[in-house]
Amino acid sequence: MFRIVNATGGYGKTVIIRDVSIAVDKAEIVALLGRNGVGKSTLMRFAMALIPALSGHVEIDGRNAPEAPAKRAKAGVGYVPQGRYVFPRMTVTENIGVAAETNGHSGRLAVETALREFPMLRPKADDLAGGLSGGQQQVLALARALATKPKILLLDEPTEGVQPSIIDEMAGILKRINRERGVAILVAEQDLDFCLSIATRAYVMEKGSVQLETDRESLRTDKKLQQQLLGV
Numbered sequence: 001m002f003r004i005v006n007a008t009g010g011y012g013k014t015v016i017i018r019d020v021s022i023a024v025d026k027a028e029i030v031a032l033l034g035r036n037g038v039g040k041s042t043l044m045r046f047a048m049a050l051i052p053a054l055s056g057h058v059e060i061d062g063r064n065a066p067e068a069p070a071k072r073a074k075a076g077v078g079y080v081p082q083g084r085y086v087f088p089r090m091t092v093t094e095n096i097g098v099a100a101e102t103n104g105h106s107g108r109l110a111v112e113t114a115l116r117e118f119p120m121l122r123p124k125a126d127d128l129a130g131g132l133s134g135g136q137q138q139v140l141a142l143a144r145a146l147a148t149k150p151k152i153l154l155l156d157e158p159t160e161g162v163q164p165s166i167i168d169e170m171a172g173i174l175k176r177i178n179r180e181r182g183v184a185i186l187v188a189e190q191d192l193d194f195c196l197s198i199a200t201r202a203y204v205m206e207k208g209s210v211q212l213e214t215d216r217e218s219l220r221t222d223k224k225l226q227q228q229l230l231g232v
């Protein structure tokens with residue numbers, strides 16, 4: 001359903017990712033693992049057309065994805081960047097409404113759906129997003145991405161700076177979204193336990209390339225692999 005094909009790209013003349021290919025099927029949850037700085041975020045930016053492709057391309061349902069980020073979002077790619085980026089001076093409701101309307105959907109319906117799906121946001125609906133806790137902002141960023149009605153969600157380190165109880169809740173939320181809405185998820189993470197709790201497959205990156213594709217069982221049992229590739 002979603003494929004990154006032979007992706008090569010970086011910043012200016014510096015090539016960071018080389019010849020990376022990744023596929024995520026409809027309604028799959030796939031993890032993108034690797035140590036700090038191996039290029040996970042850069043691959044996510046490539047997938048969202050936020051950096052130019054030196055070579056390679058992205059396919060959605062067998063078709064080449066449009067090159068501009070806004071068009072890619074309309075074609076069904078939802079993206080939550082590392083550090084989340086909600087609009088801090090807008091309320092929770094406004095954040096969700098704007099995301100929906102920018103992508104041609106009803107803001108009112110998106111807000112209703114989000115507050116139903118994420119009870120944690122209900123008491124905060126009229127609060128400024130900048131005043132929420134890290135975990136609440138992460139959930140809001142997720143709600144914003146979902147308001148665009150994506151086929152696939154790209155999540156860049158969603159557990160970073162989020163307290164453990166909310167990480168567990170987030171894992172539950174992602175599994176539910178995946179099951180009930182049929183949204184595929186590609187999640188870049190350093191938190192192996194979180195990935196093991198939600199993803200059935202993983203790609204492991206090293207130095208800008210995919211070194212290994214593996215399944216949950218192998219990741220869970222192969223301690224040597226964990227140490228070698230993730231430093232855990």
Ligand SMILES: Nc1ncnc2c1ncn2[C@@H]1O[C@H](COP(=O)(O)OP(=O)(O)OP(=O)(O)O)[C@@H](O)[C@H]1O
Binds near residue numbers: 034042
């Ligand atoms: N905007 C940028 N301009 C130039 N170089 C960058 C930029 N962003 C990242 N890099 C470099 O690209 C390399 C890969 O970084 P990237 O953020 O993609 O890795 P990562 O695996 O996501 O790591 P992290 O978990 O720390 O985010 C690093 O060497 C980083 O310094």
